[in-house]
Amino acid sequence: MKFGPASPDEALGGVTVHTLRQGDLVLKKGTTVGPVEVAALKRAGVSEVVVVRLEDGDVSEDTAAASVAQAVAGEGVHVERAFTGRANLFAEHAGVLVVDRAIVDRINAVDEAITFATLAAYKPVVEGEMIATVKLIPFGTAGALRDAAVKAASGGALRVAPYTVHKVGVVSTLLPGLSPKVIDKTLRVTAERLAPAGAKIVAERRVAHDKHLLANSIQELLGLGAELVIVFGASAIADRRDVIPVAIERVGGAIEHFGMPVDPGNLLLIGRIGAVPVLGAPGCARSPVENGFDWVLMRLLAGIPVTRADLTGMGVGGLLMEIITRPQPRLPVGRDGNRNVAAIVLAAGRSTRMGGPNKLLAELNGKTLVRIVAEQVAASKASSVTVVTGHQAAEVETALAGLTVTFVHNPDFAEGLASSVKAGIAALPADADGAVICLGDMPLIDTRLIDRLIEAFAPDQGHLIAVPVNEGRRGNPVLWSRRFFAELMTLDGDIGARHLIMKHAEVVAEVPVEGHGAFLDIDTPQALADARRG
Numbered sequence: 436m437k438f439g440p441a442s443p444d445e446a447l448g449g450v451t452v453h454t455l456r457q458g459d460l461v462l463k464k465g466t467t468v469g470p471v472e473v474a475a476l477k478r479a480g481v482s483e484v485v486v487v488r489l490e491d492g493d494v495s496e497d498t499a500a501a502s503v504a505q506a507v508a509g510e511g512v513h514v515e516r517a518f519t520g521r522a523n524l525f526a527e528h529a530g531v532l533v534v535d536r537a538i539v540d541r542i543n544a545v546d547e548a549i550t551f552a553t554l555a556a557y558k559p560v561v562e563g564e565m566i567a568t569v570k571l572i573p574f575g576t577a578g579a580l581r582d583a584a585v586k587a588a589s590g591g592a593l594r595v596a597p598y599t600v601h602k603v604g605v606v607s608t609l610l611p612g613l614s615p616k617v618i619d620k621t622l623r624v625t626a627e628r629l630a631p632a633g634a635k636i637v638a639e640r641r642v643a644h645d646k647h648l649l650a651n652s653i654q655e656l657l658g659l660g661a662e663l664v665i666v667f668g669a670s671a672i673a674d675r676r677d678v679i680p681v682a683i684e685r686v687g688g689a690i691e692h693f694g695m696p697v698d699p700g701n702l703l704l705i706g707r708i709g710a711v712p713v714l715g716a717p718g719c720a721r722s723p724v725e726n727g728f729d730w731v732l733m734r735l736l737a738g739i740p741v742t743r744a745d746l747t748g749m750g751v752g753g754l755l756m757e758i759i760t761r762p763q764p765r766l767p768v769g770r771d772g773n774r775n776v777a778a779i780v781l782a783a784g785r786s787t788r789m790g791g792p793n794k795l796l797a798e799l800n801g802k803t804l805v806r807i808v809a810e811q812v813a814a815s816k817a818s819s820v821t822v823v824t825g826h827q828a829a830e831v832e833t834a835l836a837g838l839t840v841t842f843v844h845n846p847d848f849a850e851g852l853a854s855s856v857k858a859g860i861a862a863l864p865a866d867a868d869g870a871v872i873c874l875g876d877m878p879l880i881d882t883r884l885i886d887r888l889i890e891a892f893a894p895d896q897g898h899l900i901a902v903p904v905n906e907g908r909r910g911n912p913v914l915w916s917r918r919f920f921a922e923l924m925t926l927d928g929d930i931g932a933r934h935l936i937m938k939h940a941e942v943v944a945e946v947p948v949e950g951h952g953a954f955l956d957i958d959t960p961q962a963l964a965d966a967r968r969g
Contacts, residue, residue, distance in 0.1 A: 449486030496520030511595030604656030700727020783825025851929030910953030
Protein backbone atom coordinates (compact mmCIF):
# COMPACT_ATOMS: atom_id res chain seq x y z
CA MET A 436 0.00 0.00 0.00
CA LYS A 437 1.35 3.40 -1.02
CA PHE A 438 0.93 6.37 1.28
CA GLY A 439 1.87 9.99 0.78
CA PRO A 440 1.15 13.39 -0.74
CA ALA A 441 0.14 13.70 -4.38
CA SER A 442 -1.00 16.39 -6.79
CA PRO A 443 -4.70 16.35 -7.71
CA ASP A 444 -3.95 14.52 -10.97
CA GLU A 445 -1.67 12.00 -9.25
CA ALA A 446 -4.30 11.45 -6.52
CA LEU A 447 -6.79 10.02 -9.02
CA GLY A 448 -7.90 6.58 -7.77
CA GLY A 449 -6.42 7.12 -4.32
CA VAL A 450 -8.27 7.42 -0.97
CA THR A 451 -7.97 10.57 1.13
CA VAL A 452 -6.23 10.06 4.45
CA HIS A 453 -7.50 13.22 6.16
CA THR A 454 -10.54 15.47 5.83
CA LEU A 455 -9.58 18.47 3.70
CA ARG A 456 -11.28 21.86 3.95
CA GLN A 457 -10.36 24.78 1.76
CA GLY A 458 -12.81 27.52 0.85
CA ASP A 459 -16.10 25.90 -0.09
CA LEU A 460 -14.45 22.51 -0.62
CA VAL A 461 -14.91 19.78 1.96
CA LEU A 462 -13.32 16.45 1.04
CA LYS A 463 -13.91 13.90 3.79
CA LYS A 464 -11.44 11.32 5.01
CA GLY A 465 -11.82 8.01 3.17
CA THR A 466 -13.11 9.55 -0.06
CA THR A 467 -12.00 7.81 -3.27
CA VAL A 468 -10.62 10.51 -5.55
CA GLY A 469 -12.32 10.46 -8.94
CA PRO A 470 -12.37 12.98 -11.85
CA VAL A 471 -14.97 15.13 -10.05
CA GLU A 472 -12.77 15.35 -6.94
CA VAL A 473 -9.70 16.13 -9.01
CA ALA A 474 -11.52 19.05 -10.65
CA ALA A 475 -12.80 20.32 -7.32
CA LEU A 476 -9.31 20.21 -5.81
CA LYS A 477 -7.96 22.25 -8.68
CA ARG A 478 -10.75 24.85 -8.48
CA ALA A 479 -10.05 25.26 -4.76
CA GLY A 480 -6.37 25.80 -5.45
CA VAL A 481 -5.26 22.66 -3.64
CA SER A 482 -1.87 21.62 -4.92
CA GLU A 483 -1.32 18.56 -2.77
CA VAL A 484 -3.45 15.97 -0.95
CA VAL A 485 -2.41 12.95 1.12
CA VAL A 486 -3.80 9.69 -0.25
CA VAL A 487 -3.28 5.97 -0.02
CA ARG A 488 -3.38 3.49 -2.90
CA LEU A 489 -3.71 -0.25 -2.70
CA GLU A 490 -1.09 -2.24 -4.51
CA ASP A 491 -1.31 -5.66 -6.08
CA GLY A 492 -2.03 -8.20 -3.38
CA ASP A 493 -3.56 -5.66 -1.00
CA VAL A 494 -7.16 -5.72 0.24
CA SER A 495 -9.25 -2.78 1.35
CA GLU A 496 -9.96 -2.06 5.01
CA ASP A 497 -13.60 -3.10 4.70
CA THR A 498 -12.77 -6.33 2.91
CA ALA A 499 -10.15 -7.28 5.47
CA ALA A 500 -12.37 -6.39 8.46
CA ALA A 501 -15.31 -8.34 7.05
CA SER A 502 -13.17 -11.41 6.36
CA VAL A 503 -11.76 -11.55 9.88
CA ALA A 504 -15.15 -10.84 11.49
CA GLN A 505 -16.79 -13.70 9.59
CA ALA A 506 -13.95 -16.02 10.60
CA VAL A 507 -14.24 -15.28 14.34
CA ALA A 508 -18.04 -15.44 14.54
CA GLY A 509 -19.44 -18.60 16.04
CA GLU A 510 -22.90 -19.75 17.11
CA GLY A 511 -25.29 -16.98 18.03
CA VAL A 512 -23.18 -14.19 16.50
CA HIS A 513 -24.26 -11.82 13.71
CA VAL A 514 -21.74 -9.77 11.68
CA GLU A 515 -22.77 -6.36 10.40
CA ARG A 516 -21.52 -5.01 7.07
CA ALA A 517 -18.05 -3.52 7.38
CA PHE A 518 -17.77 0.26 7.11
CA THR A 519 -14.73 2.54 7.43
CA GLY A 520 -12.58 -0.46 8.22
CA ARG A 521 -14.76 -1.70 11.07
CA ALA A 522 -16.95 -4.79 11.30
CA ASN A 523 -19.09 -5.05 14.41
CA LEU A 524 -20.44 -8.31 15.82
CA PHE A 525 -23.74 -8.65 17.69
CA ALA A 526 -25.52 -11.28 19.78
CA GLU A 527 -28.30 -13.00 17.86
CA HIS A 528 -29.99 -14.06 21.09
CA ALA A 529 -29.64 -13.69 24.85
CA GLY A 530 -27.03 -15.82 26.53
CA VAL A 531 -23.50 -15.86 27.87
CA LEU A 532 -20.59 -14.71 25.72
CA VAL A 533 -17.93 -17.39 25.37
CA VAL A 534 -14.56 -16.12 24.17
CA ASP A 535 -11.45 -18.08 23.22
CA ARG A 536 -8.79 -15.73 24.50
CA ALA A 537 -5.98 -17.63 22.80
CA ILE A 538 -7.57 -17.05 19.40
CA VAL A 539 -8.17 -13.36 20.16
CA ASP A 540 -4.52 -12.97 21.15
CA ARG A 541 -3.32 -14.79 18.00
CA ILE A 542 -5.36 -12.49 15.76
CA ASN A 543 -4.07 -9.35 17.44
CA ALA A 544 -0.51 -10.68 17.19
CA VAL A 545 -0.64 -11.08 13.39
CA ASP A 546 0.05 -7.42 12.65
CA GLU A 547 -0.60 -4.01 14.16
CA ALA A 548 -2.89 -3.25 11.23
CA ILE A 549 -5.53 -5.74 12.40
CA THR A 550 -7.27 -5.41 15.78
CA PHE A 551 -9.99 -7.48 17.41
CA ALA A 552 -11.76 -6.51 20.65
CA THR A 553 -14.54 -8.26 22.61
CA LEU A 554 -16.61 -7.80 25.72
CA ALA A 555 -15.40 -9.66 28.79
CA ALA A 556 -15.58 -13.43 28.53
CA TYR A 557 -18.69 -14.97 30.11
CA LYS A 558 -20.56 -11.68 30.18
CA PRO A 559 -24.34 -12.14 30.03
CA VAL A 560 -25.60 -10.45 26.85
CA VAL A 561 -28.99 -9.65 25.39
CA GLU A 562 -30.23 -10.01 21.85
CA GLY A 563 -28.81 -7.28 19.63
CA GLU A 564 -26.02 -6.30 22.02
CA MET A 565 -22.68 -5.46 20.42
CA ILE A 566 -20.19 -8.06 21.64
CA ALA A 567 -17.04 -7.53 19.53
CA THR A 568 -15.47 -5.44 16.80
CA VAL A 569 -12.78 -5.95 14.16
CA LYS A 570 -11.01 -2.74 13.17
CA LEU A 571 -8.38 -2.19 10.48
CA ILE A 572 -6.00 0.59 11.47
CA PRO A 573 -4.82 1.59 7.95
CA PHE A 574 -7.01 1.94 4.86
CA GLY A 575 -5.94 -1.45 3.63
CA THR A 576 -3.53 -4.25 4.30
CA ALA A 577 -1.61 -6.96 2.53
CA GLY A 578 -3.81 -9.86 1.55
CA ALA A 579 -1.32 -12.21 3.18
CA LEU A 580 -1.86 -10.52 6.55
CA ARG A 581 -5.61 -10.74 6.15
CA ASP A 582 -5.25 -14.43 5.35
CA ALA A 583 -3.03 -14.98 8.38
CA ALA A 584 -5.61 -13.35 10.66
CA VAL A 585 -8.38 -15.47 9.18
CA LYS A 586 -6.29 -18.60 9.70
CA ALA A 587 -5.60 -17.54 13.31
CA ALA A 588 -9.35 -17.33 13.82
CA SER A 589 -9.88 -20.92 12.76
CA GLY A 590 -12.57 -22.54 14.89
CA GLY A 591 -14.24 -19.28 15.84
CA ALA A 592 -13.15 -16.97 18.63
CA LEU A 593 -16.52 -16.29 20.18
CA ARG A 594 -20.05 -17.57 20.47
CA VAL A 595 -23.15 -16.81 22.49
CA ALA A 596 -24.24 -19.79 24.57
CA PRO A 597 -28.05 -19.67 24.86
CA TYR A 598 -29.71 -20.11 28.22
CA THR A 599 -30.83 -23.70 28.62
CA VAL A 600 -31.72 -23.98 32.31
CA HIS A 601 -35.19 -22.58 33.05
CA LYS A 602 -36.43 -24.37 36.18
CA VAL A 603 -34.71 -23.41 39.42
CA GLY A 604 -35.45 -24.74 42.89
CA VAL A 605 -34.51 -22.75 46.00
CA VAL A 606 -34.07 -23.92 49.59
CA SER A 607 -33.63 -21.47 52.45
CA THR A 608 -32.46 -22.82 55.80
CA LEU A 609 -33.66 -21.23 59.02
CA LEU A 610 -32.15 -20.34 62.37
CA PRO A 611 -33.56 -18.23 65.21
CA GLY A 612 -33.17 -14.54 64.45
CA LEU A 613 -33.43 -14.87 60.65
CA SER A 614 -36.38 -12.72 59.66
CA PRO A 615 -38.87 -14.05 57.09
CA LYS A 616 -38.49 -10.67 55.37
CA VAL A 617 -34.86 -11.51 54.62
CA ILE A 618 -35.90 -14.71 52.87
CA ASP A 619 -38.66 -12.91 51.00
CA LYS A 620 -36.18 -10.35 49.73
CA THR A 621 -33.70 -13.09 48.82
CA LEU A 622 -36.31 -14.80 46.68
CA ARG A 623 -37.24 -11.53 45.02
CA VAL A 624 -33.61 -10.71 44.24
CA THR A 625 -33.02 -14.23 42.95
CA ALA A 626 -36.06 -14.08 40.68
CA GLU A 627 -34.75 -10.81 39.26
CA ARG A 628 -31.36 -12.43 38.63
CA LEU A 629 -32.96 -15.34 36.80
CA ALA A 630 -35.36 -13.30 34.67
CA PRO A 631 -32.89 -12.18 31.95
CA ALA A 632 -32.12 -15.86 31.32
CA GLY A 633 -35.80 -16.76 31.03
CA ALA A 634 -35.48 -18.91 34.16
CA LYS A 635 -37.94 -19.02 37.06
CA ILE A 636 -38.12 -20.36 40.59
CA VAL A 637 -40.42 -23.35 40.16
CA ALA A 638 -40.48 -24.20 43.87
CA GLU A 639 -39.00 -22.95 47.13
CA ARG A 640 -38.69 -24.57 50.52
CA ARG A 641 -37.84 -23.23 53.98
CA VAL A 642 -36.45 -25.70 56.49
CA ALA A 643 -34.43 -25.68 59.68
CA HIS A 644 -30.65 -25.49 59.27
CA ASP A 645 -30.31 -29.26 59.56
CA LYS A 646 -28.57 -31.63 57.15
CA HIS A 647 -31.36 -34.22 57.19
CA LEU A 648 -34.18 -31.77 56.58
CA LEU A 649 -32.16 -29.91 53.95
CA ALA A 650 -31.35 -33.17 52.13
CA ASN A 651 -35.04 -34.04 52.00
CA SER A 652 -35.92 -30.63 50.59
CA ILE A 653 -33.25 -30.84 47.89
CA GLN A 654 -34.51 -34.28 46.92
CA GLU A 655 -38.06 -32.91 46.73
CA LEU A 656 -37.01 -30.08 44.41
CA LEU A 657 -35.25 -32.52 42.12
CA GLY A 658 -38.44 -34.55 41.97
CA LEU A 659 -40.31 -31.42 40.90
CA GLY A 660 -38.05 -31.05 37.88
CA ALA A 661 -35.57 -28.44 39.08
CA GLU A 662 -32.68 -28.13 36.62
CA LEU A 663 -30.63 -26.13 39.12
CA VAL A 664 -30.89 -25.98 42.91
CA ILE A 665 -29.75 -23.00 44.98
CA VAL A 666 -29.37 -23.27 48.76
CA PHE A 667 -29.33 -20.11 50.86
CA GLY A 668 -28.01 -21.03 54.28
CA ALA A 669 -29.07 -19.26 57.44
CA SER A 670 -25.42 -19.63 58.41
CA ALA A 671 -22.46 -19.32 56.05
CA ILE A 672 -20.74 -22.52 54.91
CA ALA A 673 -17.56 -22.90 56.95
CA ASP A 674 -16.25 -26.28 55.82
CA ARG A 675 -16.93 -29.16 53.41
CA ARG A 676 -18.32 -31.01 56.45
CA ASP A 677 -20.85 -28.28 57.18
CA VAL A 678 -24.64 -28.66 56.86
CA ILE A 679 -25.10 -27.72 53.20
CA PRO A 680 -22.30 -29.83 51.63
CA VAL A 681 -23.21 -32.82 53.81
CA ALA A 682 -26.86 -32.53 52.76
CA ILE A 683 -25.85 -32.56 49.09
CA GLU A 684 -23.81 -35.70 49.61
CA ARG A 685 -26.66 -37.39 51.52
CA VAL A 686 -28.79 -37.35 48.37
CA GLY A 687 -26.03 -38.85 46.24
CA GLY A 688 -24.40 -35.61 45.15
CA ALA A 689 -20.77 -34.57 45.08
CA ILE A 690 -19.01 -31.36 46.07
CA GLU A 691 -17.02 -30.06 43.11
CA HIS A 692 -15.47 -26.99 44.69
CA PHE A 693 -15.82 -24.83 47.81
CA GLY A 694 -14.56 -21.25 47.82
CA MET A 695 -13.66 -18.86 45.04
CA PRO A 696 -11.15 -15.99 44.68
CA VAL A 697 -13.90 -13.42 44.14
CA ASP A 698 -14.92 -10.97 46.84
CA PRO A 699 -17.81 -10.62 47.56
CA GLY A 700 -18.54 -14.29 46.89
CA ASN A 701 -15.69 -16.17 48.57
CA LEU A 702 -17.90 -18.75 50.29
CA LEU A 703 -19.61 -20.12 47.19
CA LEU A 704 -19.99 -23.89 46.95
CA ILE A 705 -20.62 -25.86 43.74
CA GLY A 706 -21.95 -29.38 43.85
CA ARG A 707 -23.77 -31.70 41.51
CA ILE A 708 -26.45 -34.34 41.93
CA GLY A 709 -26.42 -36.37 38.76
CA ALA A 710 -26.70 -33.84 35.94
CA VAL A 711 -28.19 -31.12 38.15
CA PRO A 712 -25.85 -28.46 39.53
CA VAL A 713 -26.35 -27.34 43.14
CA LEU A 714 -25.10 -24.00 44.44
CA GLY A 715 -24.45 -23.25 48.08
CA ALA A 716 -24.93 -19.49 47.87
CA PRO A 717 -22.64 -17.09 49.72
CA GLY A 718 -24.33 -14.50 51.91
CA CYS A 719 -23.71 -11.76 49.35
CA ALA A 720 -26.06 -13.54 46.94
CA ARG A 721 -28.93 -12.06 48.96
CA SER A 722 -27.93 -8.65 47.61
CA PRO A 723 -28.73 -7.49 44.07
CA VAL A 724 -25.23 -6.01 43.77
CA GLU A 725 -22.94 -7.97 41.44
CA ASN A 726 -20.82 -10.57 43.21
CA GLY A 727 -19.09 -13.88 42.51
CA PHE A 728 -22.40 -15.74 42.69
CA ASP A 729 -23.51 -13.95 39.49
CA TRP A 730 -20.39 -15.06 37.63
CA VAL A 731 -21.14 -18.71 38.30
CA LEU A 732 -24.94 -18.61 38.14
CA MET A 733 -25.18 -17.17 34.63
CA ARG A 734 -22.74 -19.71 33.24
CA LEU A 735 -24.72 -22.58 34.72
CA LEU A 736 -27.96 -21.17 33.33
CA ALA A 737 -26.34 -21.27 29.89
CA GLY A 738 -25.27 -24.87 30.36
CA ILE A 739 -21.58 -23.94 30.63
CA PRO A 740 -19.69 -26.17 33.10
CA VAL A 741 -17.82 -24.30 35.83
CA THR A 742 -14.70 -26.26 36.71
CA ARG A 743 -12.24 -25.89 39.52
CA ALA A 744 -9.79 -24.35 37.02
CA ASP A 745 -12.45 -21.83 35.98
CA LEU A 746 -13.02 -20.80 39.59
CA THR A 747 -9.37 -20.57 40.56
CA GLY A 748 -8.75 -18.44 37.47
CA MET A 749 -11.16 -15.72 38.59
CA GLY A 750 -8.75 -14.03 40.99
CA VAL A 751 -7.55 -11.30 38.62
CA GLY A 752 -10.43 -8.84 38.55
CA GLY A 753 -12.15 -10.74 41.35
CA LEU A 754 -12.14 -7.86 43.83
CA LEU A 755 -15.57 -6.40 43.14
CA MET A 756 -17.58 -3.48 44.47
CA GLU A 757 -18.17 -3.70 48.18
CA ILE A 758 -21.61 -4.75 49.47
CA ILE A 759 -22.06 -2.55 52.52
CA THR A 760 -24.54 -4.88 54.22
CA ARG A 761 -22.06 -7.73 54.63
CA PRO A 762 -21.33 -8.75 58.23
CA GLN A 763 -17.59 -8.36 57.56
CA PRO A 764 -17.05 -5.39 55.22
CA ARG A 765 -13.76 -4.00 54.01
CA LEU A 766 -13.26 -1.46 56.77
CA PRO A 767 -10.05 -0.72 58.63
CA VAL A 768 -9.76 -2.50 61.96
CA GLY A 769 -11.68 -0.63 64.61
CA ARG A 770 -13.94 1.23 62.17
CA ASP A 771 -17.05 -0.94 62.38
CA GLY A 772 -18.12 -1.18 65.99
CA ASN A 773 -21.29 -0.41 67.91
CA ARG A 774 -19.99 1.38 70.98
CA ASN A 775 -19.96 4.90 69.60
CA VAL A 776 -23.42 5.77 68.33
CA ALA A 777 -24.09 9.45 67.82
CA ALA A 778 -27.50 11.09 67.70
CA ILE A 779 -28.90 13.65 65.28
CA VAL A 780 -31.96 15.74 66.10
CA LEU A 781 -33.61 17.31 63.05
CA ALA A 782 -34.93 20.73 64.06
CA ALA A 783 -34.72 22.79 60.86
CA GLY A 784 -38.22 22.58 59.33
CA ARG A 785 -40.59 25.46 58.61
CA SER A 786 -43.70 23.81 60.14
CA THR A 787 -45.79 24.68 57.08
CA ARG A 788 -48.66 22.42 58.12
CA MET A 789 -48.95 24.24 61.47
CA GLY A 790 -50.28 27.30 59.66
CA GLY A 791 -47.73 29.76 60.96
CA PRO A 792 -45.98 29.10 64.30
CA ASN A 793 -42.89 26.92 64.57
CA LYS A 794 -44.15 23.65 66.02
CA LEU A 795 -40.75 22.89 67.54
CA LEU A 796 -41.17 25.92 69.81
CA ALA A 797 -44.70 25.00 70.83
CA GLU A 798 -44.96 23.91 74.45
CA LEU A 799 -46.15 20.64 75.91
CA ASN A 800 -46.29 20.31 79.69
CA GLY A 801 -44.27 23.51 80.07
CA LYS A 802 -41.46 22.60 77.66
CA THR A 803 -40.93 23.17 73.95
CA LEU A 804 -41.27 20.09 71.79
CA VAL A 805 -37.69 20.31 70.58
CA ARG A 806 -36.37 20.53 74.15
CA ILE A 807 -38.38 17.48 75.20
CA VAL A 808 -36.82 15.47 72.38
CA ALA A 809 -33.30 16.85 72.90
CA GLU A 810 -33.38 16.13 76.66
CA GLN A 811 -34.37 12.51 76.08
CA VAL A 812 -31.67 12.05 73.46
CA ALA A 813 -29.02 13.74 75.60
CA ALA A 814 -29.85 11.41 78.50
CA SER A 815 -29.48 8.29 76.36
CA LYS A 816 -26.43 6.16 75.58
CA ALA A 817 -25.74 8.23 72.46
CA SER A 818 -22.12 9.38 72.50
CA SER A 819 -22.94 12.84 71.18
CA VAL A 820 -25.95 14.89 70.11
CA THR A 821 -25.97 17.04 66.97
CA VAL A 822 -28.95 19.34 66.46
CA VAL A 823 -29.60 20.49 62.90
CA THR A 824 -31.19 23.94 62.77
CA GLY A 825 -32.62 25.96 59.92
CA HIS A 826 -35.85 27.94 60.25
CA GLN A 827 -35.69 30.23 63.30
CA ALA A 828 -32.31 28.77 64.21
CA ALA A 829 -31.60 31.31 66.96
CA GLU A 830 -34.92 30.60 68.69
CA VAL A 831 -34.33 26.84 68.54
CA GLU A 832 -30.85 27.25 70.05
CA THR A 833 -32.29 29.38 72.82
CA ALA A 834 -34.89 26.71 73.56
CA LEU A 835 -32.07 24.20 74.04
CA ALA A 836 -29.90 26.38 76.22
CA GLY A 837 -27.98 24.45 78.86
CA LEU A 838 -28.05 21.09 77.06
CA THR A 839 -24.85 19.38 75.96
CA VAL A 840 -25.50 19.41 72.24
CA THR A 841 -23.70 20.61 69.13
CA PHE A 842 -25.53 22.82 66.66
CA VAL A 843 -25.09 22.70 62.91
CA HIS A 844 -27.02 25.09 60.68
CA ASN A 845 -28.60 23.84 57.46
CA PRO A 846 -28.84 26.81 55.08
CA ASP A 847 -30.81 24.64 52.63
CA PHE A 848 -33.55 23.69 55.11
CA ALA A 849 -36.28 24.92 52.73
CA GLU A 850 -35.33 22.15 50.28
CA GLY A 851 -36.74 19.51 52.59
CA LEU A 852 -35.95 16.89 55.18
CA ALA A 853 -33.15 15.26 53.16
CA SER A 854 -30.99 18.38 53.31
CA SER A 855 -31.12 18.31 57.11
CA VAL A 856 -30.26 14.61 57.24
CA LYS A 857 -27.22 15.30 55.08
CA ALA A 858 -26.18 18.29 57.18
CA GLY A 859 -26.38 16.15 60.30
CA ILE A 860 -24.43 13.24 58.84
CA ALA A 861 -21.72 15.59 57.57
CA ALA A 862 -21.32 17.09 61.05
CA LEU A 863 -20.97 13.80 62.96
CA PRO A 864 -17.74 12.97 64.79
CA ALA A 865 -15.35 11.04 62.55
CA ASP A 866 -15.28 8.08 64.94
CA ALA A 867 -19.07 7.55 65.02
CA ASP A 868 -19.99 3.90 64.43
CA GLY A 869 -23.55 4.85 63.65
CA ALA A 870 -26.18 7.53 64.09
CA VAL A 871 -29.71 7.50 65.45
CA ILE A 872 -31.72 10.11 63.57
CA CYS A 873 -34.48 11.70 65.65
CA LEU A 874 -37.24 14.08 64.61
CA GLY A 875 -37.59 17.20 66.73
CA ASP A 876 -41.38 17.04 66.60
CA MET A 877 -41.80 13.62 68.25
CA PRO A 878 -42.08 14.44 71.96
CA LEU A 879 -43.10 10.94 73.09
CA ILE A 880 -39.75 9.41 72.12
CA ASP A 881 -37.95 8.54 75.33
CA THR A 882 -34.45 7.69 76.46
CA ARG A 883 -35.26 4.00 76.89
CA LEU A 884 -36.29 3.58 73.25
CA ILE A 885 -33.10 5.21 72.01
CA ASP A 886 -31.05 2.95 74.30
CA ARG A 887 -32.88 -0.13 73.02
CA LEU A 888 -32.09 0.85 69.43
CA ILE A 889 -28.43 1.22 70.34
CA GLU A 890 -28.47 -2.17 72.08
CA ALA A 891 -30.02 -3.82 69.00
CA PHE A 892 -27.34 -2.36 66.74
CA ALA A 893 -24.83 -5.19 66.16
CA PRO A 894 -22.75 -4.97 62.97
CA ASP A 895 -20.90 -8.21 63.73
CA GLN A 896 -24.27 -10.00 63.66
CA GLY A 897 -25.48 -8.25 60.53
CA HIS A 898 -27.79 -5.86 62.41
CA LEU A 899 -26.90 -2.56 60.77
CA ILE A 900 -30.19 -0.67 60.98
CA ALA A 901 -32.38 -0.56 64.08
CA VAL A 902 -36.05 0.42 63.79
CA PRO A 903 -38.92 0.55 66.33
CA VAL A 904 -41.87 -1.64 65.24
CA ASN A 905 -45.42 -2.09 66.46
CA GLU A 906 -47.62 -4.72 64.78
CA GLY A 907 -45.57 -4.59 61.60
CA ARG A 908 -45.55 -0.79 61.41
CA ARG A 909 -42.15 0.90 61.47
CA GLY A 910 -41.63 4.15 63.31
CA ASN A 911 -38.92 6.59 64.40
CA PRO A 912 -36.18 7.19 65.32
CA VAL A 913 -34.01 4.98 63.11
CA LEU A 914 -30.43 4.01 63.86
CA TRP A 915 -28.06 3.70 60.88
CA SER A 916 -24.63 2.10 60.70
CA ARG A 917 -21.87 4.34 59.35
CA ARG A 918 -21.83 2.01 56.34
CA PHE A 919 -24.97 3.79 55.13
CA PHE A 920 -23.73 7.34 55.62
CA ALA A 921 -22.73 7.62 51.95
CA GLU A 922 -26.21 6.51 50.84
CA LEU A 923 -27.88 8.88 53.28
CA MET A 924 -25.85 11.70 51.73
CA THR A 925 -27.59 11.02 48.40
CA LEU A 926 -31.10 11.71 49.71
CA ASP A 927 -33.01 14.53 48.08
CA GLY A 928 -36.16 16.57 48.67
CA ASP A 929 -38.62 16.03 51.48
CA ILE A 930 -38.58 12.24 51.39
CA GLY A 931 -36.78 10.39 54.14
CA ALA A 932 -34.81 7.17 54.04
CA ARG A 933 -37.66 4.63 54.22
CA HIS A 934 -36.74 3.24 50.79
CA LEU A 935 -33.24 2.46 52.08
CA ILE A 936 -34.74 0.43 54.92
CA MET A 937 -36.71 -1.59 52.39
CA LYS A 938 -33.68 -1.94 50.14
CA HIS A 939 -31.56 -3.33 52.99
CA ALA A 940 -34.28 -5.31 54.76
CA GLU A 941 -31.94 -8.20 55.49
CA VAL A 942 -29.88 -6.10 57.94
CA VAL A 943 -32.75 -4.43 59.78
CA ALA A 944 -33.13 -5.18 63.49
CA GLU A 945 -36.73 -4.58 64.53
CA VAL A 946 -37.21 -3.36 68.09
CA PRO A 947 -40.75 -4.09 69.37
CA VAL A 948 -42.48 -1.11 70.99
CA GLU A 949 -45.87 -0.49 72.56
CA GLY A 950 -48.05 2.58 72.26
CA HIS A 951 -47.83 5.28 69.64
CA GLY A 952 -44.79 7.26 70.78
CA ALA A 953 -42.62 6.07 67.91
CA PHE A 954 -45.29 7.14 65.42
CA LEU A 955 -46.63 10.44 66.76
CA ASP A 956 -45.18 13.59 65.22
CA ILE A 957 -46.75 16.98 65.84
CA ASP A 958 -47.45 18.33 62.35
CA THR A 959 -50.75 20.15 62.77
CA PRO A 960 -52.50 22.32 65.38
CA GLN A 961 -54.95 19.46 65.94
CA ALA A 962 -52.10 17.00 66.64
CA LEU A 963 -50.66 19.45 69.15
CA ALA A 964 -54.02 19.88 70.83
CA ASP A 965 -54.47 16.10 71.02
CA ALA A 966 -51.02 15.70 72.57
CA ARG A 967 -51.81 18.33 75.20
CA ARG A 968 -55.05 16.58 76.10
CA GLY A 969 -53.29 13.20 76.25
